[in-house]
Amino acid sequence: MFTSIESFNQEWESVSAGTRRLLEALTDESLSQSVGEGFRTLGRLAWHLTYSPYEMLVRTGLTLPAPGDEHVVPASAAEIAAAYARTAGEVAEAVRGQWTDANLTEMNDMYGEQWPNGLTLRVVIQHEVHHRGQMTVLMRQAGLQVPGLYGPSREEWADIGMEPPVV
Numbered sequence: 549m550f551t552s553i554e555s556f557n558q559e560w561e562s563v564s565a566g567t568r569r570l571l572e573a574l575t576d577e578s579l580s581q582s583v584g585e586g587f588r589t590l591g592r593l594a595w596h597l598t599y600s601p602y603e604m605l606v607r608t609g610l611t612l613p614a615p616g617d618e619h620v621v622p623a624s625a626a627e628i629a630a631a632y633a634r635t636a637g638e639v640a641e642a643v644r645g646q647w648t649d650a651n652l653t654e655m656n657d658m659y660g661e662q663w664p665n666g667l668t669l670r671v672v673i674q675h676e677v678h679h680r681g682q683m684t685v686l687m688r689q690a691g692l693q694v695p696g697l698y699g700p701s702r703e704e705w706a707d708i709g710m711e712p713p714v715v
């Protein structure tokens with residue numbers, strides 16, 4: 549869990565920059581990609597990831613605007629990317645402006661459990677990273693190129709003059 553606002557802000561800035569790059573690589577056509585019938589589509593995952601920081605953080609008492617309607621996935625990839633970029637900034641602003649480090653040990657009800665706010669911030673990031681991983685697979689299946697997040701993506705190895713590692 550986070551014990552300082554500063555350490556959250558630094559990590560959030562880096563994680564949300566990566567998520568922005570990922571969402572900017574989506575196309576409108578790709579949003580319907582899914583692993584199979586009845587599974588969440590790429591668009592649904594992208595919107596879930598966009599909406600979740602708001603959904604989790606308002607449970608802690610932080611005030612921030614909703615990115616839109618949780619159940620209405622925008623048909624435009626650019627609209628999802630813009631909503632995420634806006635939300636990412638609003639999350640940073642809300643945490644910085646409404647909390648001090650002391651608030652991070654305050655407990656709040658999260659889905660029937662008591663979590664310190666510093667843990668909720670950690671889960672916001674891990675939940676996002678989890679869904680990004682699902683999205684990169686669906687993006688490949690949709691024929692999209694993906695940006696590197698924790699290292700170069702396949703195409704980016706070539707950009708730096710190296711062979712992609714396959715084993």
Ligand code: NI
Nearest residue numbers: 596600675679
């Ligand atoms: Ni989720």
